Amino acid sequence: MDLELKYLKLKEHFKNAKVIESxxxxxxxxxxxxxxxxxxxxxxxxxxxxxxxHHDLVTDSWLGDALIELASASVNLPDDSDICVNxxxxxxxxxxxxxxxxxxxxxxxxxxxYSQQAWQEARSQNNFVLFQPWLEKIIDLKRQEAKCLxxxxxxxxxxxxxxxxxxxxxxLDSIFYPLKDSIIKVLRSCSKENNRNxxxxxxxxxxxxxFSEIIAGYCGFDxxxxxxxxTAHPFCCGIGPGDCRITTRFNPADxxxxxxxxxxxxxxxxxxxxxxxxHFGLPxxxxxxxxxxxxxxxxxxxxxxxxxxxxxxxxxxxxxxxPDQLSNIPLETFHKSINQVRPGxxxxxxxxxxxxxxxxxxxxxxxDLLSQNLSVKDLPxxxxxxxxxxxxxxxxxxxxxxxxxxxWSAGLxxxxxxxxxxxxYAAQFIEKAxxxxxxxxxxxxxxxxxxxxxxxxxxIHLKGKRLLPGILCENVTGEKLDKKYFxxxxxxxxxx
Amino acid sequence: MDLELKYLKLKEHFKNAKVIESxxxxxxxxxxxxxxxxxxxxxxxxxxxxxxxHHDLVTDSWLGDALIELASASVNLPDDSDICVNxxxxxxxxxxxxxxxxxxxxxxxxxxxYSQQAWQEARSQNNFVLFQPWLEKIIDLKRQEAKCLxxxxxxxxxxxxxxxxxxxxxxLDSIFYPLKDSIIKVLRSCSKENNRNxxxxxxxxxxxxxFSEIIAGYCGFDxxxxxxxxTAHPFCCGIGPGDCRITTRFNPADxxxxxxxxxxxxxxxxxxxxxxxxHFGLPxxxxxxxxxxxxxxxxxxxxxxxxxxxxxxxxxxxxxxxPDQLSNIPLETFHKSINQVRPGxxxxxxxxxxxxxxxxxxxxxxxDLLSQNLSVKDLPxxxxxxxxxxxxxxxxxxxxxxxxxxxWSAGLxxxxxxxxxxxxYAAQFIEKAxxxxxxxxxxxxxxxxxxxxxxxxxxIHLKGKRLLPGILCENVTGEKLDKKYFxxxxxxxxxx
Numbered sequence: 001m002d003l004e005l006k007y008l009k010l011k012e013h014f015k016n017a018k019v020i021e022s023x024x025x026x027x028x029x030x031x032x033x034x035x036x037x038x039x040x041x042x043x044x045x046x047x048x049x050x051x052x053x054h055h056d057l058v059t060d061s062w063l064g065d066a067l068i069e070l071a072s073a074s075v076n077l078p079d080d081s082d083i084c085v086n087x088x089x090x091x092x093x094x095x096x097x098x099x100x101x102x103x104x105x106x107x108x109x110x111x112x113x114y115s116q117q118a119w120q121e122a123r124s125q126n127n128f129v130l131f132q133p134w135l136e137k138i139i140d141l142k143r144q145e146a147k148c149l150x151x152x153x154x155x156x157x158x159x160x161x162x163x164x165x166x167x168x169x170x171x172l173d174s175i176f177y178p179l180k181d182s183i184i185k186v187l188r189s190c191s192k193e194n195n196r197n198x199x200x201x202x203x204x205x206x207x208x209x210x211f212s213e214i215i216a217g218y219c220g221f222d223x224x225x226x227x228x229x230x231t232a233h234p235f236c237c238g239i240g241p242g243d244c245r246i247t248t249r250f251n252p253a254d255x256x257x258x259x260x261x262x263x264x265x266x267x268x269x270x271x272x273x274x275x276x277x278x279h280f281g282l283p284x285x286x287x288x289x290x291x292x293x294x295x296x297x298x299x300x301x302x303x304x305x306x307x308x309x310x311x312x313x314x315x316x317x318x319x320x321x322x323p324d325q326l327s328n329i330p331l332e333t334f335h336k337s338i339n340q341v342r343p344g345x346x347x348x349x350x351x352x353x354x355x356x357x358x359x360x361x362x363x364x365x366x367x368d369l370l371s372q373n374l375s376v377k378d379l380p381x382x383x384x385x386x387x388x389x390x391x392x393x394x395x396x397x398x399x400x401x402x403x404x405x406x407x408w409s410a411g412l413x414x415x416x417x418x419x420x421x422x423x424x425y426a427a428q429f430i431e432k433a434x435x436x437x438x439x440x441x442x443x444x445x446x447x448x449x450x451x452x453x454x455x456x457x458x459x460i461h462l463k464g465k466r467l468l469p470g471i472l473c474e475n476v477t478g479e480k481l482d483k484k485y486f487x488x489x490x491x492x493x494x495x496x
Numbered sequence: 497m498d499l500e501l502k503y504l505k506l507k508e509h510f511k512n513a514k515v516i517e518s519x520x521x522x523x524x525x526x527x528x529x530x531x532x533x534x535x536x537x538x539x540x541x542x543x544x545x546x547x548x549x550h551h552d553l554v555t556d557s558w559l560g561d562a563l564i565e566l567a568s569a570s571v572n573l574p575d576d577s578d579i580c581v582n583x584x585x586x587x588x589x590x591x592x593x594x595x596x597x598x599x600x601x602x603x604x605x606x607x608x609x610y611s612q613q614a615w616q617e618a619r620s621q622n623n624f625v626l627f628q629p630w631l632e633k634i635i636d637l638k639r640q641e642a643k644c645l646x647x648x649x650x651x652x653x654x655x656x657x658x659x660x661x662x663x664x665x666x667x668l669d670s671i672f673y674p675l676k677d678s679i680i681k682v683l684r685s686c687s688k689e690n691n692r693n694x695x696x697x698x699x700x701x702x703x704x705x706x707f708s709e710i711i712a713g714y715c716g717f718d719x720x721x722x723x724x725x726x727t728a729h730p731f732c733c734g735i736g737p738g739d740c741r742i743t744t745r746f747n748p749a750d751x752x753x754x755x756x757x758x759x760x761x762x763x764x765x766x767x768x769x770x771x772x773x774x775h776f777g778l779p780x781x782x783x784x785x786x787x788x789x790x791x792x793x794x795x796x797x798x799x800x801x802x803x804x805x806x807x808x809x810x811x812x813x814x815x816x817x818x819p820d821q822l823s824n825i826p827l828e829t830f831h832k833s834i835n836q837v838r839p840g841x842x843x844x845x846x847x848x849x850x851x852x853x854x855x856x857x858x859x860x861x862x863x864d865l866l867s868q869n870l871s872v873k874d875l876p877x878x879x880x881x882x883x884x885x886x887x888x889x890x891x892x893x894x895x896x897x898x899x900x901x902x903x904w905s906a907g908l909x910x911x912x913x914x915x916x917x918x919x920x921y922a923a924q925f926i927e928k929a930x931x932x933x934x935x936x937x938x939x940x941x942x943x944x945x946x947x948x949x950x951x952x953x954x955x956i957h958l959k960g961k962r963l964l965p966g967i968l969c970e971n972v973t974g975e976k977l978d979k980k981y982f983x984x985x986x987x988x989x990x991x992x
Contacts, residue, residue: 019545022538027522034530038721038738042518042776045736049515053549225534240541242534280538 003073007083010066014090015281017057022240024050029237029245031113033229044113051109052102059097067091080466082284089283089465096162099148108141112410119409120232126399128380135408136376139369142413146370155370160414163290164421166468169367172417175424175483176360180390182487183356187341189495190353195337201325203255205230211255211321212248212262215314218446219300220453221246221266222273228262233406234348236265236297238272238287241280255322256338257349260301267300268293270453274461283465290415292460292469294422295429302352302423303430303489304452308335310444341494343391345400352423353494354391359420361386362405366413425473427486429456432477499569503579506562510586511777513553518736520546525733525741527609529725536609543605551601555593563587576962578780585779585961592658595644604637608906615905616728622895624876631904632872635865638909642866651866656910659786660917662964665863668913671920671979672856678983679852680886683837685991686849691833697821699751701726707751707817708744708758711810714942715796716949717742717762718769724758729902730844732761732793734768734783737776751818752834753845756797763796764789766949770957779961786911788956788965790918791925798848798919799926799985800948804831806940837990839887841896848919849990850887855916857882858901862909921969923982925952928973 024047031043067090074083115134122131146155153161157168213228231247238244246269248261271287279285287293304310311318311331319326326334341351347358365382368374374382383402387393395401407415433439437451459476466472473481520543527539563586570579611630618627642651649657653664709724727743734740742765744757767783775781783789800806807814807827815822822830837847843854861878864870870878879898883889891897903911929935933947955972962968969977 016545019538019541023519023523023542023546026526026542027519030522030526034723036719036721036723036739036741038718039735040738042515042736042739045515046519046522049512050519222534223532225532227530227532239535240538242536243532243538245532 003070006066006070006073007086010063010070010090011086011282013057013060013063014086017054018240018281020050020054020057024054025237025239026243029239032231032233032235033247040113040117044110047109047113048106051105055097055100055102055105058093059102063090063094064098067094082279082282085464085466086283089286092165096149100145101148104141104144104148108145108411111137111141115411116406116409119403119406123399123403126397126403128398128403131403131409132376135379138408138411139376139413142411143370156367156414159370160417163415163418164469165289166470167291167417167421172363176363176417176420179420179483179487180357180360183353183490184390186487186490186494187343187353187357190341191336191494191496193336194340194342195333196340196342198329199256199325199334199337200253201322203250203252203322203325205250205252207321208250208255208258211318212259214317215259216246216262216266216269218314219263219266219270219304219449220273221269225273226269234261234265236268236272238269238275241275241277244269244272255318255325260305260338261348263305264297264301267297270300270456271296271461274453274457275464276462279464285464288463288465288467288472289469290418291421292425292472294418295425296422296456296460298419298422299426299430299456303426304444304449306339306352307444308332309441311335311338312443313445339493343393345387345393345395346404348404353490356420356423357390359416361390362416363420365402366408366416370413421469421481424481424483424486425469427489428473428477428479428482429460430489431485499566502562502566502569503582506559506566506586507582507778509553509556509559510582513550514736514777516546516550516553520550521733521735522739525735528727528729528731529743536613540606540609543609544602547601547605548598551593551596551598554589555598559586559590560594563590578775578778581960581962582779585782588661592645596641597644600637600640600644604641604907607633607637611905611907612902615899615902619895619899622893622899624894624899627899627905628872631875634904634907635872635909638907639866652863652910655866656913659911659914660965661785662966663787663913663917668859672859672913672916675916675979675983676853676856676886679849679986682983682986682990683839683849683853686837687832687990687992689832690836690838691829692836692838694825695752695821695830695833696749697818699746699748699818699821701746701748703817704746704751704754707814708755710813711755712742712758712762712765714810715759715762715766715800715945716769717765721769722765730757730761732764732768734765734771737771737773740765740768751814751821756801756834757844759801760793760797763793766796766952767792767957770949770953771960772958775960781960784959784961784963784968785965786914787917788921788968790915791921792918792952792956794915794918795922795926795952799922800940800945802835802848803940804828805937807831807834808939809941835989839889841883841889841891842900844900849986852916852919853886855912857886858912859916861898862904862912865904866909917965917977920977920979920982921965923985924969924973924975924978925956926985927981 027043027046027050035043067087071087071091074087077084115138118134119131122128142159143155146158149158151158154169160167160169209228213223216228217223225242226244226246229245229247230249232249234248236244236246246262246265248258248265250258271293275287276285311334315331315334339351341353343354344350347355350358365374365379365386368382369376369379379402380398384395387395387401433452433455437455438448440448460472463472467475470481523539523542523546531539563583567583567587570583573580611634614630615627618624638655639651642654645654647654650665656663656665705724709719712724713719721738722740722742725741725743726745728745730744732740732742742758742761744754744761746754767789771783772781807830811827811830835847837849839850840846843851846854861870861875861882864878865872865875875898876894880891883891883897929948929951933951934944936944956968959968963971966977
């Protein structure tokens with residue numbers, strides 16, 4: 001069999017694995033949008049069966065030799081050629097999956113169905129104790145996973161690497177800690193003016209949904225290849241070509257809350273819809289990292305969605321939808337209102353400044369949980385202490401404290417920092433975009449949005465995993481990731 | 497390995513296969529409720545992958561010997577013991593699946609995604625030609641399937657057997673043709689009084705949905721283990737224990753249309769929710785046949801749902817929901833209105849009398865299509881001729897003619913007759929039920945509904961596939977299936 005045929009066989013094999021994974025994605029979406037409460041037991045069986053199938057496929061014994069052979073046969077091809085990229089990533093997946101026993105994989109997928117139910121229950125009853133044993137179990141499983149993968153690294157880095165290839169906690173520490181200081185400085189200098197309540201009113205959910213769909217459509221989210229639903233915790237689910245689903249939650253008193261949720265998830269959605277469908281199931285047709293993914297969502301939500309230029313374009317339509325609530329509020333006042341900086345308990349409701357502090361202290365807490373410097377039972381108190389230190393707030397319950405996020409209940413340790421990396425990448429990307437596309441400082445109209453989207457698609461989405469995140473950033477912007485762009489962005493926007 | 501261990505291993509294996517099938521069920525439900533239009537290509541890949549997996553599992557080569565061994569080892573156990581029932585049915589599934597090449601299975605699941613899209617397109621554009629090549633392809637595939645399974649039988653019987661084990665077209669002919677005559681006799685004697693338009697009005701969909709959910713709940717459908725959605729063509733999807741989903745379509749001018757759709761599907765749902773969850777994935781925990789399944793839906797829709805006694809119980813609530821439309825209509829007039837007999841084009845909107853004629857001529861047409869006595873291009877004309885002969889109607893388009901049903905686009909040949917068998921079984925079952933439970937001829941209240949449901953659950957649902965449909969009927973009612981019960985029911989109800 002010649003090289004080309006062997007490559008073809010591997011492509012077919014991994015594409016099959018991806019199709020199974022896409023079934024799991026879809027039933028995961030269903031679990032969070034439609035599943036009746038008593039469906040959890042069956043869902044656990046389904047998740048477990050599909051994850052075992054996927055694991056079996058990507059650890060199939062013949063793959064090892066085939067991959068090594070293909071890697072050595074393609075050693076003279078350019079690093080970013082399709083075959084080199086795909087073989088490199090397949091080896092990565094194969095090695096990773098082979099290090100984790102299938103029993104552990106199955107244990108995870110069974111556990112997550114129940115742990116997420118327990119988390120929901122605990123959150124709705126404001127009772128951490130209901131969740132505590134599940135979180136303990138998850139941390140135990142994640143430590144086992146990290147041990148399998150560590151290869152000399154600390155547990156945290158072994159997990160982080162899955163979300164942000166190549167990143168280490170040492171590197172994150174060196175970015176996050178100085179950043180924390182500059183963010184706190186911005187926070188102290190922000191305007192104390194309070195316009196937030198000005199736009200509160202009565203916004204019927206159905207109208208909010210239609211308005212949000214129109215705006216997401218303006219930004220390029222394709223509803224013929226996707227949909228919008230409502231869930232307790234917004235998310236984006238890229239099932240595959242032609243099917244990308246986003247969700248949000250609507251606040252009846254504040255239409256901007258649901259809208260920014262939609263813009264955030266639509267940013268993720270644009271990335272998924274912008275991947276090369278001809279490379280579906282291959283690393284060359286897959287998003288490169290969570291940090292880069294998050295940069296796409298933050299860019300649409302913040303650099304675009306919370307800008308005055310964007311609202312110059314869409315505010316007239318917003319007034320048509322909600323005349324009673326908005327027609328007496330001038331655009332500039334409205335814009336100030338949606339950009340109010342004010343420490344709060346909830347990460348997903350946080351402004352662009354304090355959001356980063358939420359991430360940094362979660363990053364610190366999850367490192368401590370994993371290294372067992374912090375025991376699960378002490379998490380609520382540790383959380384409260386961080387809130388005090390970073391945001392000068394005293395949470396009086398866990399529902400809006402350490403139970404607010406879904407991540408840990410789903411085993412997502414090492415995931416939070418990618419949110420902050422996303423902010424850093426977004427600021428650096430938009431600076432470059434403004435220089436190369438026909439950016440109009442007065443009004444982000446459909447033409448500008450389209451140019452921006454095409455630029456992102458060409459330079460980021462269509463690249464798939466061809467370059468590691470850091471190299472991609474250098475390629476797109478001409479520079480290594482530099483936090484100064486984000487610092488400058490915050491200072492310019494929030495310190496007048 | 498002793499008998500018990502071998503049996504355990506097979507149980508585990510077939511349960512795994514069922515879990516994969518349940519994933520396919522769920523993504524099939526999603527396809528018809530939520531999938532964005534461009535998701536079809538990926539869905540075809542997913543369907544194909546899951547059906548191949550399922551096929552591989554139930555044809556696994558080690559099963560043949562294991563099943564024969566287990567069958568001979570359990571030869572002295574009672575026929576309806578769990579082990580005998582399960583082994584018998586596993587052998588049936590194994591033999592059936594082994595006769596159909598996996599390439600054909602995959603061809604089916606890929607084809608169905610596109611053929612159903614083509615059918616929807618053809619129906620919405622009233623253009624049969626768009627669907628014609630797909631129907632030709634499906635008939636070709638079904639003929640191939642039938643050939644694999646025939647074993648001396650005609651093609652039609654080979655397919656019918658999958659839906660109604662043991663049934664033959666000879667037997668159906670002997671029931672359906674005399675029945676046709678007696679039904680046409682009932683039709684001619686029905687009241688010509690027209691009350692149908694009396695209840696037409698403006699029924700907001702959201703209110704209809706809530707009302708329907710309440711009524712389905714009264715009948716015992718458990719919404720903690722299921723849900724109701726709207727689709728173009730109503731269906732029930734029993735994904736597995738704790739997750740059974742029904743759909744309907746609401747007519748804004750007539751709330752009874754959506755409600756009867758819900759009651760019909762909820763009848764199917766009660767069967768699914770009534771199966772033994774401890775036998776999930778095993779024949780002993782699976783519905784016995786489509787005919788029996790349909791008896792459960794028709795019984796709830798018609799013998800319960802269209803009875804005066806049922807409306808004595810729920811009409812006051814209906815008036816509270818829709819006072820403007822209903823408060824001036826006396827119960828008896830309302831009851832006549834929902835039982836109006838009037839030939840019409842659409843099967844699912846048909847009354848209890850003409851419905852059966854719709855089925856009989858579809859049965860005749862699909863036999864002719866399969867045997868190639870009728871070519872696909874001539875189907876629209878053949879359909880019109882049947883409508884004229886049986887219902888004295890002249891359809892002027894195909895959208896409300898031969899394009900109205902989803903079945904053929906999904907390859908369901910041999911499926912329609914089970915609808916009529918369902919009517920026959922339902923009439924025979926309810927006669928027996930009335931004799932043994934505390935039936936109240938004045939009012940079908942929650943107590944009666946509960947007793948009826950428990951009787952059905954105990955005598956039918958929990959039996960799984962322990963008895964073949966005909967034997968089950970004898971066991972439940974003391975008699976073989978006899979069409980006289982249905983004839984008597986129609987005559988008593990519709991000839992005054």
